[in-house]
Amino acid sequence: MSSREKAQVLDETGLDRALTRIAHEIVEQAGGGEDIVLVGIKTRGVTLAERIAAKITAIESTKPAVGALDITLYRDDLGLKAEQPVVRSTEITFPIKGRTVVLVDDVLFTGRTIRAAMDALMDLGRPRTIRLAVLVDRGHRELPIRPDYVGKNLPTSRRETVAVLLREHDGVDRVVIQEE
Amino acid sequence: MGWKRKDLLGMQDLETAEITDVLDTALSMKEIAAREIKKVPTLRGKTIVNLFYESSTRTRTSFEIAGKWLSADVINFSASGSSAEKGESLLDTARNIEAMSPDVVVVRHKASGAPALLARHLRCSVVNAGDGAHEHPTQALLDLLTIREKKGHLEGLNVTIVGDVTHSRVARSDIFGMRKMGITVTVAGPPTLIPPQCHELGVKVSHRLEEAIAHADVIMMLRLQHERMQGGFIPSIREYSRVWGLTLAKLAPCRADVLIMHPGPVNRGVELAPEVADSSYSVILDQVANGVAVRMAVLYLLAGSKGA
Numbered sequence: 001m002s003s004r005e006k007a008q009v010l011d012e013t014g015l016d017r018a019l020t021r022i023a024h025e026i027v028e029q030a031g032g033g034e035d036i037v038l039v040g041i042k043t044r045g046v047t048l049a050e051r052i053a054a055k056i057t058a059i060e061s062t063k064p065a066v067g068a069l070d071i072t073l074y075r076d077d078l079g080l081k082a083e084q085p086v087v088r089s090t091e092i093t094f095p096i097k098g099r100t101v102v103l104v105d106d107v108l109f110t111g112r113t114i115r116a117a118m119d120a121l122m123d124l125g126r127p128r129t130i131r132l133a134v135l136v137d138r139g140h141r142e143l144p145i146r147p148d149y150v151g152k153n154l155p156t157s158r159r160e161t162v163a164v165l166l167r168e169h170d171g172v173d174r175v176v177i178q179e180e
Numbered sequence: 181m182g183w184k185r186k187d188l189l190g191m192q193d194l195e196t197a198e199i200t201d202v203l204d205t206a207l208s209m210k211e212i213a214a215r216e217i218k219k220v221p222t223l224r225g226k227t228i229v230n231l232f233y234e235s236s237t238r239t240r241t242s243f244e245i246a247g248k249w250l251s252a253d254v255i256n257f258s259a260s261g262s263s264a265e266k267g268e269s270l271l272d273t274a275r276n277i278e279a280m281s282p283d284v285v286v287v288r289h290k291a292s293g294a295p296a297l298l299a300r301h302l303r304c305s306v307v308n309a310g311d312g313a314h315e316h317p318t319q320a321l322l323d324l325l326t327i328r329e330k331k332g333h334l335e336g337l338n339v340t341i342v343g344d345v346t347h348s349r350v351a352r353s354d355i356f357g358m359r360k361m362g363i364t365v366t367v368a369g370p371p372t373l374i375p376p377q378c379h380e381l382g383v384k385v386s387h388r389l390e391e392a393i394a395h396a397d398v399i400m401m402l403r404l405q406h407e408r409m410q411g412g413f414i415p416s417i418r419e420y421s422r423v424w425g426l427t428l429a430k431l432a433p434c435r436a437d438v439l440i441m442h443p444g445p446v447n448r449g450v451e452l453a454p455e456v457a458d459s460s461y462s463v464i465l466d467q468v469a470n471g472v473a474v475r476m477a478v479l480y481l482l483a484g485s486k487g488a
Contacts, residue, residue: 070208073220073221073222078484083183083484084183084480087209087477087480089208089210124215124216124217
């Protein structure tokens with residue numbers, strides 16, 4: 001299965017600007033940065049969460065805690081796939097009880113990952129609020145889930161895929177639409 | 181990568197990549213044990229039957245906790261006080277259990293090959309939790325996980341297994357698993373308790389404890405079953421303990437970072453001096469904790485295979 005690149009949606013500068021804006025919106029809505037923790041959904045959500053945390057540090061001079069969440073054990077399609085997805089570790093070393101947790105993911109699509117992530121978070125404690133930050137919202141929701149902070153709204157067809165490429169994993173910062 | 185097996189019957193069948201898969205998955209599962217609420221919904225609606233024809237506390241409890249933390253329903257079936265005592269055959273019991281639609285059957289039996297027989301006849305997944313003197317794969321996997329965790333790697337390590345290798349399914353599974361992971365294995369014990377063809381498993385054989393443990397990264401002490409004395413394999417428990425029991429004095433010339441392991445239950449004062457079992461070298465309780473994580477990983481991987 002080869003996929004063809006159709007269009008570039010964000011370049012390095014655009015991606016960085018989107019994250020800067022998200023960081024400002026998070027701080028503004030929280031009325032400061034003290035209570036906020038960021039939880040990235042593995043794998044690229046964690047990288048994005050760390051970048052947003054660095055930007056919040058620059059604005060507020062307090063660094064929000066960053067955790068990593070693996071949602072594999074909370075998926076709703078286990079046993080439906082040909083083989084079991086790989087389970088990775090959840091690393092959330094701070095209590096989330098009573099905190100404002102901002103979930104961070106790269107692409108919001110059906111909403112099922114976010115449903116699983118919210119269930120996983122609830123098992124770790126009772127946050128005061130959960131908010132959702134995504135770099136790209138590509139539509140086609142199957143669950144009633146809405147992001148609070150969006151880097152880019154991107155209307156797509158179901159045949160297309162959105163690839164978020166990040167320096168840490170892919171050597172380059174860009175977002176592209178691909179078609180099979 | 182990617183688990184394809186319906187059953188887990190022994191380490192002999194497993195590929196290196198599959199072993200690594202289980203260990204990696206188990207490592208992720210460990211985080212759940214550290215939580216305040218130790219439960220994830222992964223195996224909701226799945227049924228696991230523990231079918232134990234031999235008494236076991238640790239292994240059965242470990243599988244039970246593993247299943248429950250993954251939200252499966254776990255049913256324990258022990259041979260005493262059941263239809264097995266009334267003369268029902270293993271296969272008939274298993275077929276009856278299968279009629280209740282379990283997803284995984286975990287079986288321990290005194291006959292080698294009993295789990296393999298069940299696996300051939302049942303549609304659900306079968307896990308070998310110890311069969312005769314054959315294999316005990318989840319024990320070997322938890323041993324490997326513990327060693328990898330403490331040493332950071334497996335390849336190139338020296339492991340010495342001491343004691344009754346002949347009757348030990350743990351030793352067999354450990355040897356198969358460790359050889360596949362690039363570990364050099366030495367077995368040591370009185371000649372009556374070391375199988376004569378042992379070197380064919382790719383292990384070194386030693387009949388002197390001090391020599392066998394001198395360069396070991398890990399010393400695995402096996403439990404001495406008391407019935408071995410009645411069987412004439414050893415002159416007396418005291419003499420076995422004096423020659424083959426591990427004491428702090430015998431450990432003194434060994435590596436400073438040596439790990440002491442034991443599959444349990446420990447005969448204190450026989451194969452292990454109490455001060456060794458409780459020393460900082462001992463990782464026996466880490467093994468038990470890792471046992472739950474490994475069994476969670478195995479149940480997770482099997483439940484996703486098409487057999488379940």
